[in-house]
Amino acid sequence: MTNDQLQELAPHMIVGLSGPRLSDDEKALLASLRFSGVILFERNVRDARQLMELAREIRNVFRQSHGYVPLIAADHEGGLISVLGRAIGVPPTQMAAARTGDAHLCERLFTENARRLRACGVNMLLGPVADINSEHRNPVIGTRSFGEDAEAVSSFVSAAVSAARAGGVLTCIKHFPGHGASSVDSHLALPVLSATLDQLRKKDMLPFASGLKAGAESVMVGHIAAQGRSLPASLDTEIIDGLLRKELGFEGVVMTDALEMEGVRAAEPRAAGVAGGILARRDLWQSCGRALGAGNDILLFSKPVAEVVSELRALEGSGAGAVLLDGLSPDLLRASKVRIERLLEIASRKDREFELPSDPGVYGEIAERSIGVKEKAEVLPLRGSEGGLRAIFYVEKGEFARFPLQSFVMRVLQGSKPFGEGAGDAATGVRFGRHVLFPYDSLPNGATGIEALASYAGEPDAHFDCIFLMNRRPLSQEAITEMCSGARAVVVAGWPYAVDFIARGPHVLITYGIYDAAADAVRSRLMA
Numbered sequence: 357m358t359n360d361q362l363q364e365l366a367p368h369m370i371v372g373l374s375g376p377r378l379s380d381d382e383k384a385l386l387a388s389l390r391f392s393g394v395i396l397f398e399r400n401v402r403d404a405r406q407l408m409e410l411a412r413e414i415r416n417v418f419r420q421s422h423g424y425v426p427l428i429a430a431d432h433e434g435g436l437i438s439v440l441g442r443a444i445g446v447p448p449t450q451m452a453a454a455r456t457g458d459a460h461l462c463e464r465l466f467t468e469n470a471r472r473l474r475a476c477g478v479n480m481l482l483g484p485v486a487d488i489n490s491e492h493r494n495p496v497i498g499t500r501s502f503g504e505d506a507e508a509v510s511s512f513v514s515a516a517v518s519a520a521r522a523g524g525v526l527t528c529i530k531h532f533p534g535h536g537a538s539s540v541d542s543h544l545a546l547p548v549l550s551a552t553l554d555q556l557r558k559k560d561m562l563p564f565a566s567g568l569k570a571g572a573e574s575v576m577v578g579h580i581a582a583q584g585r586s587l588p589a590s591l592d593t594e595i596i597d598g599l600l601r602k603e604l605g606f607e608g609v610v611m612t613d614a615l616e617m618e619g620v621r622a623a624e625p626r627a628a629g630v631a632g633g634i635l636a637r638r639d640l641w642q643s644c645g646r647a648l649g650a651g652n653d654i655l656l657f658s659k660p661v662a663e664v665v666s667e668l669r670a671l672e673g674s675g676a677g678a679v680l681l682d683g684l685s686p687d688l689l690r691a692s693k694v695r696i697e698r699l700l701e702i703a704s705r706k707d708r709e710f711e712l713p714s715d716p717g718v719y720g721e722i723a724e725r726s727i728g729v730k731e732k733a734e735v736l737p738l739r740g741s742e743g744g745l746r747a748i749f750y751v752e753k754g755e756f757a758r759f760p761l762q763s764f765v766m767r768v769l770q771g772s773k774p775f776g777e778g779a780g781d782a783a784t785g786v787r788f789g790r791h792v793l794f795p796y797d798s799l800p801n802g803a804t805g806i807e808a809l810a811s812y813a814g815e816p817d818a819h820f821d822c823i824f825l826m827n828r829r830p831l832s833q834e835a836i837t838e839m840c841s842g843a844r845a846v847v848v849a850g851w852p853y854a855v856d857f858i859a860r861g862p863h864v865l866i867t868y869g870i871y872d873a874a875a876d877a878v879r880s881r882l883m884a
Contacts, residue, residue, distance in 0.1 A: 362668060365644065366391050367693055370427060370611070370654055371661035376402050378413050381662050386417045389665070392654055392696055393427025396478065397439050398759055404476055407443040411477025415707075425704045427526070429480035432473060434465075435499055435869035436760050436828060436850075444472040446760045448722040449869030450485055451499040451852065454512050455726035462512050463519040464718040470523025471714060479703050480526040482576065484516040486563040487536035491550075492853045495829040496541040499852060499869040506559050510566040517570035524706055526699070528611060529567040531578030533589055533599060534560025541829075542579040542588075543617050552583045553599070565604055573699055574609040575600060577652065579620040588620055591643075596651035609699045611654040615643050640667050649684055653692045723873035727881075730855055730864035735844045738821040738882045745769060745883060749824040750806050750839055751850075760870050761826060764849065767875035768824070768882075806835070822882060823862075826850040826870055833857045847878055 366389040373382060373394055386394075394414060401407050411428055418426040432440045435449035447469050453462045466484070473481060488509050489501035502512040513529065520527050531542075533556045540547035551560060564575065577596060579588040589595040590612045600606050612620070620643055647655055657664045738745060749765050756762065806827060823843040825836070827850045836857040840846050845863040848855045849870050858864055865881065867874040 362665070363389060365668070367696055368392070368644075368648060368653065368655050369657060369664075370395050370429060371657045371664055372397065372659050373400050373410075374660040374662065376400055376406055376410060378410070378417070379662075382660070383417055385661050385665055386414070387421040390422050391426065391661070392700065393429060393480070394661075395482070395656065395658065396428065396430045397658065398442070401440055401442045404443040407440065407476040407478075415477065424700050425479070425707045427480045427700070427703055428478050429482050429528070430473065430478050431482045432469065432478070433483045433485060433500055434469070435871050436758060437500060438760050438871070440473070440476065440478065441759045441763060441872075443476055445719070446763055446871045448719055448726070448871050448873060449499040450502045450512070450516070451489075452726040452868040452871070452874065453722055454502040454508060455728070455868050456722055458725070459511055459515045461718065461722060461725070462515045464715055465722060466516045466519035467523045468715045468718050470520045470525040474524045478525070479706060480528065481520055482528045482530065484513055484520070484527070484529060484567070485531070486513045486529040486567050487531060487534050488560055488563060489536045490559075491537050491539050493539050493830040494536060495539070496543065497536050497538070498828055498850075501536055502563075506562050510563040513563040514566040514570040517567045517572045521571055521573075526574065526703060526706070527567075527572045528574040528576050529564060529572045530576035531580065531613060532561075532564055532575050533578075533580075533582065533595060534564075535578045535580050536560065538580060542613065545618055546579060546581060546588055546620075548581045549583055553585070553594075556582055557599070557603070561599065561604070564600075568604055568606055568608075572608070573702060574611055574654075575606060576611045576613055576656075579613050579617050590620055590652065591646045591650050593650045601651065607695070609653045609695050610651060612647050612652050612656050614656050614658040615640070615647065616658055620647075645683065648689070648692070651688075653695050719871070719873040720876065723867070723871075723877040726868055727874065727877055728855075728866040728868075730858070730866065731860065731862060735863045736882060738845055745822060745879075746820045747822045747824060748820050749826055751826045752829060753807050755826075755828075756807065763872055764826070764870045764875040765824075767872060768879050771879065772872065772876045806831075806839075821845065822847060824849055825854050827854075830854075831857075845882060847882075849874065849878075 369391050370393045371391055373396070400410065414428060415425060418424060430439050431437050433450065434447040438446040448465060453465050470481065485497070485500045486509070487497050487501050488506055489497050489504055502509040517527050517529065535542065535547070537549050537551050537560065538547035577590045579590050581588050585592060596610055600610065644655055745768070747768070751761055820843065822845040823840050824847045825839065830851055831854060836854050837859065840858055840862065843862045845865070846858055848864065848866045852866055852868050855864060855866050865878060867878060
């Protein structure tokens with residue numbers, strides 16, 4: 357793999373970073389290779405000031421070395437998928453916004469989200485999610501979607517795209533041609549949808565058409581296979597060139613979902629002796645080549661840039677890079693680069709002085725208007741012997757490391773801070789009990805169980821007042837019944853359809869997602 361070949365591929369790549377500051381190696385790689393941009397994750401964020409400094413540093417490297425503003429992208433959709441939460445708060449989920457039934461409120465939400473992104477130098481939202489959550493046991497979409505009805509989802513996608521663009525960020529609607537009918541997580545396996553291409557045309561593609569009409573600059577193609585198709589959509593020419601380009605008339609940038617995901621790796625032949633783990637080096641090139649050949653413009657990598665480049669350069673001398681590039685149509689690559697350059701030009705035009713949020717109250721308004729109540733038993737307020745809340749928070753094993761979950765729990769127990777005054781910082785002094793593992797085998801795709809994080813107010817052996825279901829993947833009736841046994845109140849904050857499995861009796865609140873304003877609203881109801 358020669359440097360010339362890597363230079364040829366780099367404009368088609370968005371890459372990750374290792375931490376909250378650029379390392380010397382990362383600066384050198386971003387300066388020497390003309391990547392389209394970078395994608396940020398929780399590992400890159402400590403607070404708003406640090407994120408702003410990181411974005412400026414990234415911009416300076418690209419401007420000085422290449423003369424353009426890069427794409428600085430983030431999955432900041434709302435709820436659990438809010439990678440910038442430590443810096444700009446955790447916004448409401450799309451499902452919570454849709455539950456208000458108010459498209460104007462959705463516009464305000466995405467305008468505010470966009471302004472907060474721009475305030476910290478992030479110029480591309482990897483969203484909104486345009487999937488219709490038609491499969492209630494979907495383990496990966498859930499509250500990320502605007503809902504189950506195609507017409508309603510289409511309307512909200514249009515409103516979200518228009519508002520985010522007006523707020524100054526580029527948009528990337530996802531996951532084409534629709535991930536909502538899946539019962540498998542594409543991070544862990546290749547989902548095969550129950551819908552055929554014709555069925556996708558009639559339903560799942562409608563929100564994407566609405567998003568494109570509203571001006572979405574890019575589309576992310578999912579690692580999902582339609583019924584009767586052997587390849588994931590991200591490698592399927594008929595999906596990208598046929599459905600997206602020709603039928604929907606999309607002329608903008610097409611991006612893959614992350615190429616480290618098992619949904620695309622499962623479609624690639626393995627090198628001898630390789631089972632699981634990272635991609636075989638030759639497989640990485642095969643994925644790149646097949647994705648570009650299928651019509652994608654940008655290849656998304658979540659891993660840090662140094663790891664990606666190291667894998668690619670390890671093939672130097674094998675000729676794999678040359679074979680890859682030589683095997684692709686020059687016209688296809690030329691047209692792809694034109695689309696990418698056009699997107700980078702838009703990013704440069706949008707580049708301006710950072711702005712402050714203008715509508716911080718919209719998050720709370722959505723929470724107040726969307727939270728549902730299943731039972732109205734006279735059990736509130738709930739107060740422990742010391743005035744606190746005795747609660748158990750059920751989360752999937754290992755998930756409590758995610759900031760939105762931490763923020764939700766701390767805000768429920770200790771209250772909120774105003775945005776801009778340390779909002780999102782984990783509070784201290786909460787007394788937690790032991791972690792308990794429930795090895796329910798009903799969790800799909802390799803998830804191993806549920807952890808119970810117990811918060812004690814008063815005596816450790818006292819009765820618990822409230823149960824919080826914060827699992828995002830579906831659970832069985834048996835598991836939910838056991839978790840909620842004896843509870844005076846239950847808050848369904850993760851997988852919303854769990855509410856159908858809760859027996860009559862406890863006071864039940866449904867938040868349609870795990871986000872800061874929902875925690876505040878729940879606390880006010882439980883402890884008023």
